[in-house]
Amino acid sequence: MRMIIRYFFRTLRLVLTPFMLLSEKLSTPQAMTRSAEEQARADAASKDLALYQFSACPFCIKVRKEIARLGLNIETRDAQHDPQHRSALEAGGGRIKVPCLRIRQEDGSERWLYESDDIKAFLQQRFGQA
Template sequence: MNIVVRYFFRFVRLVLTPVILLMEKLTTPKALSRSAEDQAAADSACKDLALYQFPACPFCVKVRKEIARLGLNIELRDSRNDTGHRAELESGGGRIKVPCLRVTHSDGQQEWLYESGAINQWLRERFNPSVEDAAKA
């Protein structure tokens, strides 16, 4: 019985993967516009970020769409097909769970953020101009 369940879910994943990826392509929002200097500052800040993800994970899609909306150039690391990235995720973050955003602070310390909602909130607080404007007011 266990093998039947395993193959059922593999079949479901095989069918749903192209659908999820197509829907991501069709519904990814346009990036917000920034001045050249603001975009350069955002790109510089993104050099310290890496997103560990699986291509067809719905929660990873949610984070990638937020990254696209904010116009960020964050390195995407495929933890499903790249054993090196999978090992980094397990050794650094402590578990193989995606999405996971690795934040390398200026002092070299690494912070591992799990959960799509927490990652998106952190990205919005750091990179969304409307949130920055509200904080200054």
């Protein structure tokens, strides 16, 4: 019975993934407008950020939409299909859970922020003022 349930959900995920990704493309908001100087500062600050994510994860989609709305250039790392990123997430963050934002601090240390709402709040607080 477990096997049937597992295959049911895998099939459901395979069927829904293209629709979720298409929905993301169609509903991603326009980037906020900043002056060239403000955008350069945001780009410099976002170089210290990396988002570990799965492409079809609804919580990851929510964070990617916020990144697009804020007009940020944050590197996305596929922790589902890339074993290097997956092991880096587990080693640094302590668990394989997405979305996870890696924040490199000014002193060189790293902070790993889980939970989509916490990531969105961090990004809005740091980059939301235009």
